[in-house]
Amino acid sequence: MQALYAxxxxxxxxxxxxxxLSLGLAVIFGMLNIINFAHGxxxxxxxxxxxxxxxxxxxxxxxxxxxxxxxxxxxxxxLERTMxxxxxxxxxxxxxxxxxxxxxxxxxxxxxxxxxxGLPYSIPDQLKGGVNLGFMFLPIYRGWVVVFSLVVCLATWxxxxxxxxGAYLRAATENPTLVRAFGINVPxxxxxxxxxxxxxxxxxxxxxxxxxxxxxxxGADLIIVVFAVxxxxxxxxxxxxxxxxxxxxxxxxxxxxFYPEASNTVVFVLMVVVLLVKPTGLTGRAA
Amino acid sequence: xxxxxxxxxxxxxxxxxDEMIVFAxxxxxxxxxxxxGIYPFFVMQALxxxxxxxxxxxxxxxxxxxxFGHAMFLGTAGYVSAHxxxxxxxxxxxxxxxxxxxxxxxxxxxxYISIKRQGxxxxxxxxxxxxxxxxxxxxxxxxxxEDGIQGxxxxxxxxxxxxxxxxxxxxxxxxxxxxxxxxxxxxxNSPFGEVLKSIRENEPRAISLGYKTDQYKMLAYVLSGTLAxxxxxxxxxxxxxxxxxxxxxxxxxxxxxxxxxxxxxxIFGPVVGAFVIIAMQQYLAGFGQWVTxxxxxxxxxxxxLFRRGLVGELAHILRRSL
Numbered sequence: 001m002q003a004l005y006a007x008x009x010x011x012x013x014x015x016x017x018x019x020x021l022s023l024g025l026a027v028i029f030g031m032l033n034i035i036n037f038a039h040g041x042x043x044x045x046x047x048x049x050x051x052x053x054x055x056x057x058x059x060x061x062x063x064x065x066x067x068x069x070x071x072x073x074x075x076x077x078x079l080e081r082t083m084x085x086x087x088x089x090x091x092x093x094x095x096x097x098x099x100x101x102x103x104x105x106x107x108x109x110x111x112x113x114x115x116x117x118g119l120p121y122s123i124p125d126q127l128k129g130g131v132n133l134g135f136m137f138l139p140i141y142r143g144w145v146v147v148f149s150l151v152v153c154l155a156t157w158x159x160x161x162x163x164x165x166g167a168y169l170r171a172a173t174e175n176p177t178l179v180r181a182f183g184i185n186v187p188x189x190x191x192x193x194x195x196x197x198x199x200x201x202x203x204x205x206x207x208x209x210x211x212x213x214x215x216x217x218x219g220a221d222l223i224i225v226v227f228a229v230x231x232x233x234x235x236x237x238x239x240x241x242x243x244x245x246x247x248x249x250x251x252x253x254x255x256x257x258f259y260p261e262a263s264n265t266v267v268f269v270l271m272v273v274v275l276l277v278k279p280t281g282l283t284g285r286a287a
Numbered sequence: 288x289x290x291x292x293x294x295x296x297x298x299x300x301x302x303x304x305d306e307m308i309v310f311a312x313x314x315x316x317x318x319x320x321x322x323x324g325i326y327p328f329f330v331m332q333a334l335x336x337x338x339x340x341x342x343x344x345x346x347x348x349x350x351x352x353x354x355f356g357h358a359m360f361l362g363t364a365g366y367v368s369a370h371x372x373x374x375x376x377x378x379x380x381x382x383x384x385x386x387x388x389x390x391x392x393x394x395x396x397x398x399y400i401s402i403k404r405q406g407x408x409x410x411x412x413x414x415x416x417x418x419x420x421x422x423x424x425x426x427x428x429x430x431x432x433e434d435g436i437q438g439x440x441x442x443x444x445x446x447x448x449x450x451x452x453x454x455x456x457x458x459x460x461x462x463x464x465x466x467x468x469x470x471x472x473x474x475x476n477s478p479f480g481e482v483l484k485s486i487r488e489n490e491p492r493a494i495s496l497g498y499k500t501d502q503y504k505m506l507a508y509v510l511s512g513t514l515a516x517x518x519x520x521x522x523x524x525x526x527x528x529x530x531x532x533x534x535x536x537x538x539x540x541x542x543x544x545x546x547x548x549x550x551x552x553x554i555f556g557p558v559v560g561a562f563v564i565i566a567m568q569q570y571l572a573g574f575g576q577w578v579t580x581x582x583x584x585x586x587x588x589x590x591x592l593f594r595r596g597l598v599g600e601l602a603h604i605l606r607r608s609l
Binding site for chain 2: 029035083086087090091092093094096097098100101102103104105106107108109111112220221224225227228230231261264265268269271272275276279280281
């Protein structure tokens, strides 16, 4: 049973990353009509920023948790201002192609300087060790990742669904022209939205650095799984993305315990099953 | 929303004549390659990728469907052909048939799963499906995992043509490429191709005119996958191996890149794009990962600066259909 709980925990952690990444993809898609293929590369950049902060500047994990999403978010906003904004009005497929190109550039540059092997990033002192819960041993850091990700996801949900700013954002997603007519600077909101989505990816990267090491290609395969998560859950609802992300992580964890051979394919298989049963995805919006 | 190919010229007899002239020039140039001292292996490889890119272009350029998993057809056909030749000892022609048929079957299955979703979702689904296959092939015993299937016997095509001779192999690959190219050309200019273009331009309208658009898209998808598989089977004879690289997502990205560089929805663009990208990989092979960076830069600049691609820009300047 110990092993089962351990795999469930790993599943929850992967689920946190799926949730944070698919949430960012959904927010960006809503405003920019772009599927951000560079999301995995920006997640990787988040981890690398944390690594540089620690090893070059001696800045610890807690600051990295704040600084890395800002740095990567600003980088994302520059990308949006210099490139993505020119795609407005074109077929969305161009957004996919452009961001795929950006992902290749970012990943290629990091691979040149850091190879393909992983760089270690140690767990901060305060989160070292673990607690015995009676039925299982819980490493504190892993518990922290799950709880913190959940809080961030819910905060994002709150920001978008319950605040004034979120209301503008949702309105601009539905009808940008009308929202502009009310005197709201929609292009600036689009830039900030991209920064927010990308910042969430970078945050996931920092969280994952002590668990998965820091590798140039750490986001390359992950983003494909996250695409499958997005296909299953749809991009229509913020809460839907969060729940689907965590649920698929848990299912993947259970698969690792019961049938490890299928652990890296289970999400794709589920996607196929969902598409066969309900071709529009679980949220049911046709698109 | 503007369509992927923004200035499609009407098909006129003049356009058809221009295209046939360009085709004849291309075929003649390719036919004399072995006598020019150009490394034939390079051209054969480029021809396989050119056919692959043309097959991909049939789907995106004329059907408006961006498949981000076309490497699955290349890799699957390659593995099945390689296995048929090496383990079952089948002759080359049956090896090619086996690989191509496997790709067709894969097209039917994955098309059934993905075709109902449009636009961006279709791209994500095809990418995820190809990643699923990648992991299956990584674990399946017959693919030999990371090593791939190596040392594949080339044999005698129809019992006559000795494919281990580079010159013979070159003309067989060239014949395969030209046949595939003409089939795609014929498809684009058929009534079926016209319906496909109408779906690309305005699907709801095509539906309102009574076309069952899902069936048309499905047929285009299966045809594209089958031809991509045919290219994969031919490539087995050139490279004499079948490996995981051919199923990886980065290969799917390269197929997209070739077509984009040449020009989405142009007839000759994918061929030009395939030669440009394969040549670039040959000459820049010593630069390691910078090749990936350069590919990324090409992607970005194609999307931002010249969406028509090389051939598309040329056609635009000449006001001809190419």
